[in-house]
Amino acid sequence: MYGRYGVDQFSLFLIAVYLVLYLAGSLLRLELVCWVALVVAAYVVFRLFSRNISRRRAENNKFMQLAGPAIRWFRLRRTIHRDKDHRYFKCPNCGQQLRVPKGKGKITVTCRSCGASFEEKS
Structure with a gap:
């Protein structure tokens, strides 16, 4: 070959x-x-x-x-x-996939690519 x-x-x-x-x-x-x-x-x-x-x-x-x-x-x-240990979210601003640990309650997620912050339940 x-x-x-x-x-x-x-x-x-x-x-x-x-x-x-x-x-x-x-x-x-x-x-x-x-x-x-x-x-x-x-x-x-x-x-x-x-x-x-x-x-x-x-x-x-x-x-x-x-x-x-x-x-x-x-x-x-x-x-x-x-992946049972993490939750996945999509940034509402740029659409980037974000991974956060499960079981932390309501947390503020900050996007690494655009810097947008939003609250989600993990």
Whole structure:
């Protein structure tokens, strides 16, 4: 694989699309959907072994610009769900996510990025 592009986030997304299309085509007996899934799989293999690294990186950057906000939202939700010791607030002024310890009662939260203060129950 020396000199080849390899796997990135866009490739992983395409693999998931391939699996969904292939399973849907197989279960519903839709041959056209299976062929589309095969085309997606061929494109994934092409990206994997490509030597045009700058072009593949540009494709991945474009994908991350489109899918990045959704990915960050899901990661934040997972972090909030796993973190039982803190509460998360959004600054009403700038929208920055703020983390404060739980169980401290009513506290004044100060945003580090804009300096706005507001009261919240922790």
